[in-house]
Structures are given as C-alpha cells and as structure tokens.
Amino acid sequence: MRAGKRTACGDGGGLFEDPDFPPDDSSVFTDGSTPISRLQGHIVWLRPQEICQSPVVFPDNIRLSHAKQGLLGDCWFLCACSALLKNRHLLDKVFPPHQPLWSDSKYRGSFHFRFWETGHWTEVTIDDRLPCVDSALCFSRCHAPSAFWVALLEKAYAKHRGSYEQLWAGQVSEAIVDLTGGLAECWSLSHFGSEEEEEEEEHHHNGATRKRLKLDFICTLRATCALSCSTQSIPGGDGVPGQHHAMAVMEWLDVKTLTGSPVRLFRVRNPWGRCCWGGAWTEGGAGWRSLDSADALDIQAKAAQGDFWLEESEFLSHFDDVTVGYPINEEGHLQSIYTGNPLPHRHHLPGRWVKGLSSGGSRNSSSYGTNPKFWLNMRENGEVVVSLLQHGKPRRPSDAALKGDARRRRDRAIALHMWKVDEKRLNLSRTLNKPPRASTRCHAHQREVVLHERLEPGHYLMIPSTYQSGAEARFLIRVFSSSTSSVSALKRPAPPLPLPTDGEWETNHFRGSWVEGRSAGGSRNFPSHAQNPRFPFTVCDEPILPGLNVKVNLSQSRSQSDLLPIGFHIYKIPARKQSLSIAGEDPVASCVPHCYTQDVSLSCTLPLGAYLIVPSTYQPNCAADFTISLARPIHRRVVKSQEKLGRAIQEVSHISMMQSSPLASSSLLH
Structure with missing residues (x-):
C-alpha cells in the first residue's frame, strides 16, 4: 500500500498530509524537460474547500463530469478516464465509493485509489492538496468547477507513476489497462493497404496488427467499450505540429439522410474542452441539412462542451489510429x-x-x-x-x-x-x-x-x-x-541423473537461503558470486562405480509460477587449508547453465579431498530458500556367514564405514 501518515497541521484539524508525495516541486517535476517546467516556483497547493465553497466529487449533471485538460499533456490518461464514466462498476474499482467527503464529520483530507499493475491491484493513498496557480487548478479538472474526481484521480496516478511530469505523453492503451485491469488494442488507420493485404489480415484475424479498423466488430459493444482516436495534426492549426493528441470517442450513430442514404456519425470529445473541427458536421455545417430537421436537432443536442460530430469517411481519413478497450462486465469478465x-x-x-x-x-x-x-x-x-x-x-x-x-x-x-x-x-x-x-x-x-x-x-x-x-x-x-x-x-529440463546399479548411498540434506544484499551473489558472471552460501564436504574413499562417487541436487523453495534460474559449482579446497576464497578460482564440477526449474542435479567422480558446494541464482540479489542433497557411496565390510539348518545365523560383524561431512548438521558458511 502506498500511503503516508496523518500529521497535525495546526488549524487544519489534523488533516492527512502525505510525506511520500509532498506539496512541492519534487511531486510535479522529474527532470524539468517538459513545457510545465515554467511553472516551477509558481505552484501553490490547495485543498478543494480552499478552491471553492462547496466541493463535491461528482456533479449532478453527468455531462459536466468529464475531464478537461489543463497545462499537463496527459490527454491519453484523460481519454481512459472517460471509459470509467461509462461503467460505474469500473469507476468504483479505481475510486472506491463511500469515502468521507469535505462535508462529512469523518473527513480527514485523504482519498484512496487503486491501479492495476502487472497482475495485481495496488492501492494508492493521497492527501487532497492539489497544485494550483492563482488559486485555480493548473492541471486537469472537471467541466463543473466544483467537482474534483478528475483532479484527485490524476494526482493519485501521478504519485503512482512518480510525478505529474511523468504523465506528459503516453499511450491510451496503457492507461486503459492501468484503470481497468483489462486489455486494449491499438488499430492503425493511417494505411489501408491493398485488397490483397486486407484479405491476408482478415485471414490471420489479428487485431494487434490489423491495418484497417473493422468498426462492425465492436458495434454491439460501443456503449460499454473504451474507444479513443489520435492524430498527429489538429484541423484548423490548433495543435502543435507532430504532437500526438488523443481524443475520446463518446458514441456513434447510424442514421439516414433525406434521400435514404446511410451515414455513420461519430461524436468525438477533445480533452482540451473546445471544438477543434471545421468539417461539414460542425454547428451550422452543411451536413445537418441532409438530415430530417428534428433528427438533426436531437443529435446535435447530445454534444457537450468540447464535443464535435463527423462522419465515417472524415473519421478514417483524419485520424491516425484508434484504441479499443475490451469491455468488462459487472461480473468482472x-x-x-x-x-x-x-x-x-x-x-x-x-x-x-x-x-x-x-x-x-x-x-x-x-x-x-x-x-x-x-x-x-x-x-x-x-x-x-x-x-x-x-x-x-x-x-x-x-x-x-x-x-x-x-x-x-x-x-x-x-x-x-x-x-x-x-x-x-x-x-x-x-x-x-x-x-x-x-x-x-x-x-x-x-x-x-x-x-x-x-x-x-x-x-x-x-x-x-x-x-x-x-x-x-x-x-x-x-x-x-x-x-x-x-x-x-514449461520446465527447463534438468541434467540427467545416472542411477547406481550397485552399492548403498548415504544422503545428507543442507538447508540454506539466498538473502538479498548478503548471500545472493548470483552466478560467476558477477563479482559478488563469492558471497553465495557454501557447503563443505569431503570425499574419503575411491569410487565404487566407474565415473560416479558424488551426487548433488539443488532444489529451490518457490512456486512453479515464480521459479528462479538456479545452478551450482563445486570447488576443491587445497590440502592443509581450512577454507577457500573462491574469487578467481575455477570449479572442478558445475551444474550449469542455470535453469528455470524446481531442482537441478549433477553426478560426478571426485578425487579424495575436501570440497565446497556453492549454489547460486543467475542474477544477484534474488532471494529464495533452498535445499541441497548430497549423496555419497557407503563402503561396508561384510564378514561372510553361512546359515545352517535348525540354527540361527551368527552375526559375526557388520561394521558400517560411513564417511560423513564434519559439518553435516551445520548451516551455511559465509
């Protein structure tokens, strides 16, 4: 959970102040490389009740709930916010309802939000101090001056990303996924291609690379799916050349003209909050005269501030791409x-x-x-x-x-x-x-x-x-x-383990841990390899099988879905030395390459002497628990005996010569 602490603030009555996202330039700027850098030193932070007399989260008029972009270039994020207003259950997931508001006795100046991040919902807590210039919000706000859900959500997302400046420019698809936990696809409108290319695209049926948008796919879902469009240039010269600008597609209608011809009209909302279109379907445009007058008035009445209408041919020719968010129903599917x-x-x-x-x-x-x-x-x-x-x-x-x-x-x-x-x-x-x-x-x-x-x-x-x-x-x-x-x-295959055909084996088990910053040194590719745990053992007898007298297995204690690449090396300790600095030393045996699998094994022949097993993950600072199993042959001297009828067997001697590590019961050495 990302939250701060509640601190006393004098006359503020103990209102929450977030120390992790303070009201200063560190929360607004990352490197000052965007146009909002000119605001440095001019921003003041005010709570909603200091900006207007009766702040609310949402206005009564839903048409005034939509976002209006401020000085921050986050149109991509605001287009995704429009999808939340279409689906209240998605909005409630991101902005949990029933939080104390400014008029409540339980209000303490904090708000909680949730964003989806690589498989999980992350909670972000903020205080409600908002960046202002001349006592007015300088970034995004609702069309209703007294409504603050957009400004609060934008602040929470800025904290989630690191700063307000981190929201300058982005992909609508990413914001849709972060706000819904769902999926989004971006379809290009820039190049239609030949009929042969379109047929090939249709054969592969893959929307991720489709060159031409097939609007009929989403026709039945248009009331619930998130849909936005973007362009590199705004008609009328309102845009900055080369500046990618995103707009929300609010709806589209299929109507007929007075002559019976079908026309598909799109209502597009510009986050800037002003109309930037000069086509035939703007207010007073020639396109409306081709419709029944009553129908034309009804359709035009749907447009709010910043909305404009255009027909399909204009839509396909003037916009470069379209982003479609997969709908999520109330069951969460x-x-x-x-x-x-x-x-x-x-x-x-x-x-x-x-x-x-x-x-x-x-x-x-x-x-x-x-x-x-x-x-x-x-x-x-x-x-x-x-x-x-x-x-x-x-x-x-x-x-x-x-x-x-x-x-x-x-x-x-x-x-x-x-x-x-x-x-x-x-x-x-x-x-x-x-x-x-x-x-x-x-x-x-x-x-x-x-x-x-x-x-x-x-x-x-x-x-x-x-x-x-x-x-x-x-x-x-x-x-x-x-x-x-x-x-x-799919598991990476472990090296095959030869099975003995004769003799007995003794197995010792050692438990250990790779600890971040201490004993998770990584593979031999990294200087920190020597920090890994070490397990000593000795070989005291010649092998009883050709080519085999030591078996080692390394098993990690992690779930199948979160395995680390693991392996191990065996180093020989020189005679008359109690320990070994493995830095720069070559192992005498290794189980490599490191594998994404539950366990790895190695069977080998080692000469008489003392050794170290050094297990590791491939990358340093990967924490996990593990178990090493060490198996060595047992040599037994057996005195022959002969059973005689009617008499018990006389066990003359049955001495076991088991050679075990002097540190078999110890834990890891560092």
Missing part, C-alpha cells in the same frame, strides 16, 4: 471485442528474459528456442485472447520529445507465437521450423501485444520473445478464454 462473447476463464503467469539464458531473440535467431515457454491446454473449442505484457522501462519526461515510432521504442520490441503440438511427442526443433498456429506476427515496440484466435481442443506451445537476443525484462502472460483452459510454464 472480459468481453471479446470481436464477438462480444464473455471470456470468463482467465490465467496469468510471470516470466523473464535473461541474457545468456532465456533471451533468445526473434525467430531470426538460432537461439530462439531458448526463450521461455508456456503450455496452453484447451479442453474444448473456444475463443482465446492472449496478451504479453512487459514490465516497462522507467519512463523519463524527456521521452515526450520523441515522435511517432521513436516514442514507442522506449519499450522493447516484443512478440508472441503459438504452435499446436502433441504434448507427449514434442520435438522442439521440428515444431519451431513450422509456421505458428497463431501469433502477433511481428515484434512491436509496445508495453503489451495481444493475440486473438479461435482454437480447437489440444495443447499449444506459446513462446514470448524480444526482437533482439540478450534483451532482459520481466513479463506477464495473460490468457482469457470463452471455454475451459489451463496455462503452465
């Missing part, structure tokens, strides 16, 4: 934007690309097969939506200066491919040489890419990848399906 069907079965699993281990790059690379792998098991025919969400790089406000594709390249280029396979007869190399059953088709510089497909029962292998091999990041796989399904991570 995602609905497909392609069919309207609910997708009640959902799963998510985390994963990670690690350089040199599981970051194999695109299918161009021979190392593609080392990427993380996941099973999708479909029990029956159904519609499936799978998303790959990468944990984003820290964003800088200066990224706002980037244009178009360069702005999106702040994220790694990612993609997701899927093959239908026989789980029991999987041949990875043969499978990967075949075309995938479904995919996002190309790597995209997006925080999240989405794959949509209809699948028959069976097992499917899913492989997420970055375009460049060696790129490192954490990610989340999310699966939503209309029918019963299951998802699991």
Whole structure:
C-alpha cells in the first residue's frame, strides 16, 4: 500500500498530509524537460474547500463530469478516464465509493485509489492538496468547477507513476489497462493497404496488427467499450505540429439522410474542452441539412462542451489510429471485442528474459528456442485472447520529445507465437521450423501485444520473445478464454541423473537461503558470486562405480509460477587449508547453465579431498530458500556367514564405514 501518515497541521484539524508525495516541486517535476517546467516556483497547493465553497466529487449533471485538460499533456490518461464514466462498476474499482467527503464529520483530507499493475491491484493513498496557480487548478479538472474526481484521480496516478511530469505523453492503451485491469488494442488507420493485404489480415484475424479498423466488430459493444482516436495534426492549426493528441470517442450513430442514404456519425470529445473541427458536421455545417430537421436537432443536442460530430469517411481519413478497450462486465469478465462473447476463464503467469539464458531473440535467431515457454491446454473449442505484457522501462519526461515510432521504442520490441503440438511427442526443433498456429506476427515496440484466435481442443506451445537476443525484462502472460483452459510454464529440463546399479548411498540434506544484499551473489558472471552460501564436504574413499562417487541436487523453495534460474559449482579446497576464497578460482564440477526449474542435479567422480558446494541464482540479489542433497557411496565390510539348518545365523560383524561431512548438521558458511 502506498500511503503516508496523518500529521497535525495546526488549524487544519489534523488533516492527512502525505510525506511520500509532498506539496512541492519534487511531486510535479522529474527532470524539468517538459513545457510545465515554467511553472516551477509558481505552484501553490490547495485543498478543494480552499478552491471553492462547496466541493463535491461528482456533479449532478453527468455531462459536466468529464475531464478537461489543463497545462499537463496527459490527454491519453484523460481519454481512459472517460471509459470509467461509462461503467460505474469500473469507476468504483479505481475510486472506491463511500469515502468521507469535505462535508462529512469523518473527513480527514485523504482519498484512496487503486491501479492495476502487472497482475495485481495496488492501492494508492493521497492527501487532497492539489497544485494550483492563482488559486485555480493548473492541471486537469472537471467541466463543473466544483467537482474534483478528475483532479484527485490524476494526482493519485501521478504519485503512482512518480510525478505529474511523468504523465506528459503516453499511450491510451496503457492507461486503459492501468484503470481497468483489462486489455486494449491499438488499430492503425493511417494505411489501408491493398485488397490483397486486407484479405491476408482478415485471414490471420489479428487485431494487434490489423491495418484497417473493422468498426462492425465492436458495434454491439460501443456503449460499454473504451474507444479513443489520435492524430498527429489538429484541423484548423490548433495543435502543435507532430504532437500526438488523443481524443475520446463518446458514441456513434447510424442514421439516414433525406434521400435514404446511410451515414455513420461519430461524436468525438477533445480533452482540451473546445471544438477543434471545421468539417461539414460542425454547428451550422452543411451536413445537418441532409438530415430530417428534428433528427438533426436531437443529435446535435447530445454534444457537450468540447464535443464535435463527423462522419465515417472524415473519421478514417483524419485520424491516425484508434484504441479499443475490451469491455468488462459487472461480473468482472472480459468481453471479446470481436464477438462480444464473455471470456470468463482467465490465467496469468510471470516470466523473464535473461541474457545468456532465456533471451533468445526473434525467430531470426538460432537461439530462439531458448526463450521461455508456456503450455496452453484447451479442453474444448473456444475463443482465446492472449496478451504479453512487459514490465516497462522507467519512463523519463524527456521521452515526450520523441515522435511517432521513436516514442514507442522506449519499450522493447516484443512478440508472441503459438504452435499446436502433441504434448507427449514434442520435438522442439521440428515444431519451431513450422509456421505458428497463431501469433502477433511481428515484434512491436509496445508495453503489451495481444493475440486473438479461435482454437480447437489440444495443447499449444506459446513462446514470448524480444526482437533482439540478450534483451532482459520481466513479463506477464495473460490468457482469457470463452471455454475451459489451463496455462503452465514449461520446465527447463534438468541434467540427467545416472542411477547406481550397485552399492548403498548415504544422503545428507543442507538447508540454506539466498538473502538479498548478503548471500545472493548470483552466478560467476558477477563479482559478488563469492558471497553465495557454501557447503563443505569431503570425499574419503575411491569410487565404487566407474565415473560416479558424488551426487548433488539443488532444489529451490518457490512456486512453479515464480521459479528462479538456479545452478551450482563445486570447488576443491587445497590440502592443509581450512577454507577457500573462491574469487578467481575455477570449479572442478558445475551444474550449469542455470535453469528455470524446481531442482537441478549433477553426478560426478571426485578425487579424495575436501570440497565446497556453492549454489547460486543467475542474477544477484534474488532471494529464495533452498535445499541441497548430497549423496555419497557407503563402503561396508561384510564378514561372510553361512546359515545352517535348525540354527540361527551368527552375526559375526557388520561394521558400517560411513564417511560423513564434519559439518553435516551445520548451516551455511559465509
């Protein structure tokens, strides 16, 4: 939970003051690289009751609840806020109701919000001191001056992201996901392509890369789905050249002209709060004269401040792309934007690309097969939506200066491919040489890419990848399906363990922990490797089997969905030395490469002497508990005996010569 403390504030009656997001420039600016930097030193922080006499969260007139953009370039976030007003159950999730307001005796100056973040809802608590210039809000507000839900939500999101300046420029799709926990897709309108290209797109049926928006897909869901459009230029010269500006699509209507011709009209809202359109369907435009006068008046009456109407041909030609958020019904189930069907079965699993281990790059690379792998098991025919969400790089406000594709390249280029396979007869190399059953088709510089497909029962292998091999990041796989399904991570195979055919073995178990900052030193690629736990043992007898006298198993105590890549090395302690500094030393045996699996094992032959087992995770500072199992052969001297009829066997001697580590019961040495 992100919250501060309640502190006394003199005449304020002990109102909450958030020390983690204080009323100063540190909460507004990150590096001062955006146009709001000119406000430094001019901002004062006021509570709503200091701005107006009777503050409320929402106005009585819903048309005045919509956001009006201030001096902050966060139109992308405000477009996503419009979706919350369409769906009260989503709004209540982000802004829990029944919080004490300014007129309540229980009011203490704090408000609680929730944002979805990589699989979980995170609570953010703020105080209600808002940034103002000349006693007026300088950033976003409602069209009703006395309503403050937008300003409070914007402040909570700014705290969630790090500062107000971090909200300058962004993707509508990201804000929709953060506010709903659902999915969003961005469809390009810039290039329609040839008929052959459109047919190919229709064949692949993948909205993530579709060149042309098929509005009929979402026609039945238009009342509940989030829909926005963006452009690089605003008609009439109101926009900054090259400045990407997002607007909310409030509704669209299919009407007929006086001659019977069909016309599709869109009502678009500009977060600036003013009309910026000069087409045939603006107030007094020629387009309205083609409709019945009563119908024209009814339609025009729907427009609020900042709204304008335009027909489909204008919409498709003047806007560059459209972002569509998947609706979420009151039961909390995602609905497909392609069919309207609910997708009640959902799963998510985390994963990670690690350089040199599981970051194999695109299918161009021979190392593609080392990427993380996941099973999708479909029990029956159904519609499936799978998303790959990468944990984003820290964003800088200066990224706002980037244009178009360069702005999106702040994220790694990612993609997701899927093959239908026989789980029991999987041949990875043969499978990967075949075309995938479904995919996002190309790597995209997006925080999240989405794959949509209809699948028959069976097992499917899913492989997420970055375009460049060696790129490192954490990610989340999310699966939503209309029918019963299951998802699991495909374990990396552990080295085979030879089984003894003769003799007896003694096994000792050692428990230990990798502790962040102390004993989680990582692999030999890192200077901190020597900080890892050490487990000494001795080999006192020659092997009883050719090539085998030591077996070691390392098992991590973590769930299958959150495994770390693990491995271990064995070092020899020189004669007449009690300990060994392993820095710069070469191991005599190793269980590598590090594997994303529950346990790893190694069997080997070691000469007589003293040794250390050093277990590690691949990256430093990865905390976990683990168990090491060490098995060594037991040598027994057996005196032969012969059983005689009618007499008990005389056990002359049966001496066990078990050699155990002098520290077998001790814990780890540091």
